[in-house]
Amino acid sequence: MKFYDCETAPSPRRVRIFMAEKDIAIPVVQVNLREGEQLGEEFRRLNPDCTVPVLQLDDDSTLTEVFAICQYLEECHPEPALLGRTAAERATVTMWNSKIEQHGLAAIAEAFRNKARGFSGRALTGASNFAQIPELAERGRMRSELFFDRMEALFATNEFVVGDYFSFADISALVAVDFAAWMKIGMHGREHLQRWHAAVSARPSASA
Numbered sequence: 001m002k003f004y005d006c007e008t009a010p011s012p013r014r015v016r017i018f019m020a021e022k023d024i025a026i027p028v029v030q031v032n033l034r035e036g037e038q039l040g041e042e043f044r045r046l047n048p049d050c051t052v053p054v055l056q057l058d059d060d061s062t063l064t065e066v067f068a069i070c071q072y073l074e075e076c077h078p079e080p081a082l083l084g085r086t087a088a089e090r091a092t093v094t095m096w097n098s099k100i101e102q103h104g105l106a107a108i109a110e111a112f113r114n115k116a117r118g119f120s121g122r123a124l125t126g127a128s129n130f131a132q133i134p135e136l137a138e139r140g141r142m143r144s145e146l147f148f149d150r151m152e153a154l155f156a157t158n159e160f161v162v163g164d165y166f167s168f169a170d171i172s173a174l175v176a177v178d179f180a181a182w183m184k185i186g187m188h189g190r191e192h193l194q195r196w197h198a199a200v201s202a203r204p205s206a207s208a
Contacts, residue, residue: 001026004046004054006033010105010179011066012053013208017171018070020205022077026055034118039127050127067097070168082168089162096161096169104147104176111140111183144185147176148193155192159199166200174200 003019003026005012019026031037031052038050047054047064055063055072063069074083084090113119114137123132151173154161161169177197180186187194200206 001058002029002056003027004029004031004043004052004056006031006052009033009052010109010175011051014066014168014171014175015053015055015069015073016208017174017205018073018082018168020208021080021082021171021203022073024073024077044127048127049125051125067168082166082171084162084167085165089165089167092162093167093169097172100161100169100172100176103143103150105172105179107140107143107147108176108180108183108185109140111137111144111185112179114140115183141183141185144180144183148180148186148190151196152190152193155196160196166203170200174206 003012003015005016005028007030031043033052037043038047038052044050046056046062049064051064053064053066053069055069057063063072071083074081082093084093109125113123113125114132114134120132121129123130123136158164160166161173174197177186177193187197
């Protein structure tokens, strides 16, 4: 297998943390997103969506979505279980991960990619170019603040996203919080979120 990564991108970091928690070692190929390597013909043949991460399996087939990659790795390496230990827990992890992706990561990306100079003409990931829209940057910031308010309320009663169980949902939330820091969005004045973030950031996998 091969794992196509970019050290500075949030999405592949979620998979790196997941693999680190499970002590999985897969050969890594770094893709230079800054230089547009993902848009070249060679990478397009691997992933026409022009995004990372990509997990290339031994039969040369590919998985190109974060959750799909982690689901495959969970099947191959079930311990420690990060996608849930029971049917109800698996459903809850999936539910919260979807909320974090939709209301957290997507909102932060909307704010960041519609404002950062480096993404001029590349406001969305993928094979096509899209112009930045300043109003979407502001909307993304507002959505992000609402998301962090929700997480603050959650961590007032929960040790982790799903009760007392560290899961893939915590990995996604950690990456969302760290991603938002680039836009100076997130933890200020949110003591429960800060407590949770300090705890999960202290795990060795967080530096993967």
